[in-house]
Amino acid sequence: MATRSAKRVLDAAVEAARWAPSVHNTQPWMFSVAEDEISLRADTDRKLRVGDASGRELLISCGAALFTLRTVMRCEGFEPIVRILPDPDRPSLLATLRPGADIQADELTVALGGEIERRRTHRAGFADVPVPDELIERLVRAASSEGAHLTPVRSADAVDVIAALTRAAQGVQAQDRRFSLEVIRWARPPGSNRKDGVPAEGYPRQAPRTEPHFAQRDYAWRHDWGSQADQRGSVATGVVAVLTTPGDSRQEWIDAGQALQHVLLHASAYGVSAAFHTQVLEMEPLREFLRREVCSGEYPQMIMRLGVTFDDKTSVRRPLSEVLE
Template sequence: MKGERLMTGRATEDARRAIEDAVWAPSVHNTQPWRFGVRGTRISLRADADRRLDVADPDGREMLISCGAALYTLRLSLRVLGYEPEVRLLPDPDRPHLLADVQMEPGKPAGEETERAYAQVRRRRSHRGGFAAEQPPPSLLDAIRYEAEREGARLIRAIDVHVQGALAALTDAAEHIQRRTPAYAAEIARWAPAPGTSRTDGVQHAAYPSETPRTEPHFAARDFARGRGWGIEPTADGPASHPGVVMLLVTAADTPSDWLRAGQGLQRALLLAAQHDLAAAYHTQALQVPRLRDLIRTQFCGDGHPQLLLRLGRPVGEDLTSIRRPVPEIMIIES
């Protein structure tokens, strides 16, 4: 009995450590829309629907992509702690916000590949600007795409300059639509607090440049500063004008489990990219406007469904930072 209690105590402590890592996943507007419950050797992941973007993301698609990224990070961290995580996605159809049950089974010591990916969990950062001109080697891009595929998602590269141009133009159109629609603009304002805030969520002024360098083609940045001059000052390195490798993350279908797979594939791919000092910049505006998302799907995604538009490259310029909520706010020990 005592031994069992000790085992459970250790599992709870390890679960807490894994959750401390999981929260470093990317999430739309840094909403961190997740909650974790720990009972013995089981961790449950729930979506926190109060943090969904009701205007831009009414179906919770991006909320679940974000939670999927946290789920992959949790699994990775558990592996490093010596567990074999057994995951049941969406285990209860009557509770759609219960996204996953993760059972911590005894596992083997983590291999080098796992350790290397894990080392990037807190180092990985989103980028908002241009990239260095040199392209990542094709073999590395293939390996990054393979990481997404291993989780059931696909990264399609936009090589054709006209496809890149069209995606940039659609992003620009969506950005204009969102800026002139009060409900969208109010939602962005809610998730982009002013400098000096005590909040531990949202896209804060240290997370974006005060001026977004122009790339060719140019992918519109989100209007986090809303004309108030917030953001990090450019460094002496000067502006980087290369857009990087333009990619669409797509899934075979468009259900909540596909969104969770997209998030897991995204994070898995990003953690390999980060090992080679590559980062992603995201432009999800057009995918938040249903007609534009539909156009992107029919024109550029084959038979897949677009989940994210991103650019990948070696960041140049400002060192952007990010923040997370303290774990006690998002973790509950269930008895």
């Protein structure tokens, strides 16, 4: 591959990877480009010390960035050669990628690439529009292709259990000063020009409750923050789904992140958004309960609701100069 075109492909991939989802929009990644290789590193200064002491959510976030890099490389006409956790002596080096054989990206890959910047996290109920079963089946296959399992929760009783766990976890975290301070640290007031964290324009000021109610994170924390978007018609829970992995290793957290972004981009290409409720997974006893009782012993990595929404949401990202070494 000619040097000039290698540089263009690698730059385009890193530029796009900034738009991956990350817990509290911490963007816990650093990229470097040397010759024809991209290195993806964890930025552990951005780890949530309270909610994510093990770094699980950090690695899921970086895994989502890795899937984004792979997708852009494919869209640019190269099969990526990826090494995950290539050097045990450098645990922060999560992956390296190089453009391999020439390929012609298929229609679906091009569609995924088109969703990278458009996809947004939703934080309310969904419109009363069903998500086709066939799409859910495709999302399940997308997760499997990355080594994770997406399980739509079809039983109303199991959905109730997950909703109740979400409320319990949110209730406990709201009472815990350490958790609250961490969320406040990453919440941004209206009009903030910070390029990380969750902006006040990223969630509604008031959202009617879904039935059963899935507790949202309290990014507004005692403030009258949030967008004024009219949410009256948005009360559907959507399809509740849990993303799991067979084990709980660092490699599997990265796999879960790649699966997450594969699922989200595919869903977005069909007009479906996701809302997340991952408080439960930050509290080991509750996560363990969910693992045994709802996830057939697999390790839950993400809890989401999938549905259709018509409102526009905002998010922000740091400029390339801050994430490229």
